[in-house]
Amino acid sequence: MSKEATPGTLDNGKSPSAPGTASTTTSITQVSRPFFTLQELSYLHSQTIPSTLKLQYAGTKQQIYQFLNQVVKILKYPIRVLATTMNYYQRFYLFNKFDVATSSMQIENSPYTIAISCLFLASKVEDCIKKLKDIQQVCNKLRDINENTLVESNGSGVPFIDLQRRIILNTEFKLLQITKFDFNLGNNPSFAINVDDLLIQFCKNLGINYKISMLCWLINYDIIQTPLSLVVPPHSIALAIIIIALSLNPKEMNLQHHEIGEDDEQEITKIKKILSELDCNDFQCPEVLVNEAILYILDYYTHQYDNSILQDYLPPIDQVTGKNQIFKFLDLKQKFNDVEILNEKSCNFKLNEKDGYLQNWDYGVATKGLVRFMLSNKRSRFNNEQETKENKEQDGKRQKLAEY
Known part of the structure; x- marks a missing residue:
């Protein structure tokens, strides 16, 4: 995560034409990073999934996959929707704590709610749009949940499906920030990406x-x-x-x-x-x-x-x-x-600790208009890895020449 002043602002964050009461907060620029190394994934999981829940996470992910598989078949989605959904689901838990649902009626932080949110976003990204209500009905029916059951929210009873819809939309906004609005996941949009x-x-x-x-x-x-x-x-x-x-x-x-x-x-x-x-x-x-x-x-x-x-x-x-x-x-x-x-x-554990992109992200920043999301124009991870490899090869050649 890099911080830089918005174009047209002074060092203190004020616009030259703005009055003296303007905000002094600098904007944050986030460049999308669609691909990680296995070491980076391990580092991120160590921050979001406690060691005591590693097996639980793997088992839950398997259950979610089977659940989404059934939903995709019922809704007659192509296989690419399932693939994109699982990509979003796993990406979500790189930056958010994994929690175990205590009951089927739990909505917030439930892996099933996260999965439905990922499916809803994936259906739009893959141009297979369906109403959220239709997706909810299929998912809740598979889980034997009565949508009209009243659940407590802010001291009052709200129908399950209404509260679920609200949380799904909030989760979708989080997903958009996690992906940095990169709907092609780093690929050229002019060719098939699945x-x-x-x-x-x-x-x-x-x-x-x-x-x-x-x-x-x-x-x-x-x-x-x-x-x-x-x-x-x-x-x-x-x-x-x-x-x-x-x-x-x-x-x-x-x-x-x-x-x-x-x-x-x-x-x-x-x-x-x-x-x-x-x-x-x-x-x-x-x-x-x-x-x-x-x-x-x-x-x-x-x-x-x-x-x-x-x-x-x-x-x-x-x-x-x-x-x-x-x-x-x-x-x-x-x-x-x-x-x-x-x-x-190029991405050892010490470097990962200093990498601002891998730190906890404040979702409230985007609601205040203080962040800009940008698509990456190169796979810096691959470039860095390749550069490291080439430097190592050159050092090896120099050593051989010196010995000769």
């Missing part, structure tokens, strides 16, 4: 068959509930998913439809060729970011495969290896262990 659409485009361009394309889609469906979208841009996530799917290439999948000849020797050879010739630069994806996404996804499945959606579509025992499916992910993870990923020297 992983779902990018997967379809990439698979078509590469000529990937139906089975592998469905495998990509299922992996993406699992990854939506993880914080990977807070770390890596969507195009790099999409390419990482494709690389993993091509590497797995299961012989059997429990799908309703199958493409003729998808398991032929010729098709297997074609898949191997696509994988060997795949170049991240062809898709404008930095290789280090793709590698980071690959390792994260493989790590997720090695720990959460039994709870994943993918396990419903793959046989328990792999037909080729004769082992449990999880061993394929372990073997694949071992192959990718030596790939180059971004280091985090």
Whole structure:
């Protein structure tokens, strides 16, 4: 968070043309930061989620994901709305304390209220707008809540749905401040920014068959509930998913439809060729970011495969290896262990403590007209990481020359 004087003001915050009674408060400029490092996420969670509630947070997030999944199906939203909702939900708890709801009638600070607020904002961002009342009715019906029940607010009884609406709108305003009004999350608004659409485009361009394309889609469906979208841009996530799917290439999948000849020797050879010739630069994806996404996804499945959606579509025992499916992910993870990923020297714990952006944000500042939100025109995190890496390589070359 950087503080600077508003253009046209003096050092003391007064406008040259303003009377002597003008406010002396300087404005605050906040530049959006759509992506974080894993170390930054860990630092932020240490500020908002007590160690005693870590497991509770993970379990609640899983419940929220299943809940939102049902809501999205009922409202007939596309998958991108669910993805954006989960991005907002996880982003919210980077800057706000996580509280456990004591009852289903609790509204304020309830994870379900936060989730509904995120869904409402995501539906507008993804151009799938529905009335808030319609969203509330679906969500409350799934939770078996009587909307007309009177709940206490400021010493008087208010219908549950009215108080819920008020708190949802307040939470939405907080979300807008957290995202710094960056509705594209750091991406160019001129092209598709969700992983779902990018997967379809990439698979078509590469000529990937139906089975592998469905495998990509299922992996993406699992990854939506993880914080990977807070770390890596969507195009790099999409390419990482494709690389993993091509590497797995299961012989059997429990799908309703199958493409003729998808398991032929010729098709297997074609898949191997696509994988060997795949170049991240062809898709404008930095290789280090793709590698980071690959390792994260493989790590997720090695720990959460039994709870994943993918396990419903793959046989328990792999037909080729004769082992449990999880061993394929372990073997694949071992192959990718030596790939180059971004280091985090530019955002160590001490630097995070000094980073104003990662400090507690006063939501009341925006209501007083003292803050300006700006979109970031570059991914400073990636630039800093890359600069650190290049400096390290140059130092290594100099050392070798000196030894020689």
